[in-house]
Amino acid sequence: xxxxxxxxxxxxxxxxxxxxxxxxxxxxxxxxxxxxxxxxxxxxxxxxxxxxxxxxxxxxxxxxxxxxxxxxxxxxxxxxxxxxxxxxxxxxxxxxxxxxxxxxxxxxxxxxxxxxxxxxxxxxxxxxxxxxxxxxxxxxxx
Numbered sequence: 520x521x522x523x524x525x526x527x528x529x530x531x532x533x534x535x536x537x538x539x540x541x542x543x544x545x546x547x548x549x550x551x552x553x554x555x556x557x558x559x560x561x562x563x564x565x566x567x568x569x570x571x572x573x574x575x576x577x578x579x580x581x582x583x584x585x586x587x588x589x590x591x592x593x594x595x596x597x598x599x600x601x602x603x604x605x606x607x608x609x610x611x612x613x614x615x616x617x618x619x620x621x622x623x624x625x626x627x628x629x630x631x632x633x634x635x636x637x638x639x640x641x642x643x644x645x646x647x648x649x650x651x652x653x654x655x656x657x658x659x660x661x
Contacts, residue, residue, distance in 0.1 A: 527570075529567045549627060555620050558616050568606065581597060607630075
């Protein structure tokens with residue numbers, strides 16, 4: 520049986536979130552209003568949606584690869600908790616040198632609904648050693 524995601528459309532004229540293709544991991548989110556993003560600027564783009572994510576799951580907001588790669592616009596802070604009932608906002612930053620416009624009704628990001636695990640935090644003096652150890656970025660070479 521499929522998981523049910525309840526969606527409250529705060530703006531009924533916007534497209535309903537949908538998967539682009541059968542088997543896709545994420546469904547699209549759309550901009551509620553036209554927003555101009557200047558180079559280096561960060562904004563929160565409203566989606567016109569409120570969600571009821573099932574308990575034990577989380578909504579993760581990701582870039583639309585075309586916008587990220589072609590336009591240099593990236594999403595920020597993409598975690599929507601199951602207990603949140605307000606409008607979903609998509610944080611974006613324009614990393615390019617040109618202005619970008621999100622038109623009303625155009626895709627702004629995509630969301631994956633994923634099962635989450637709760638962990639018990641334990642403070643320790645030492646961590647188990649591994650082959651990598653403290654090797655940072657690029658530790659495996661080019």
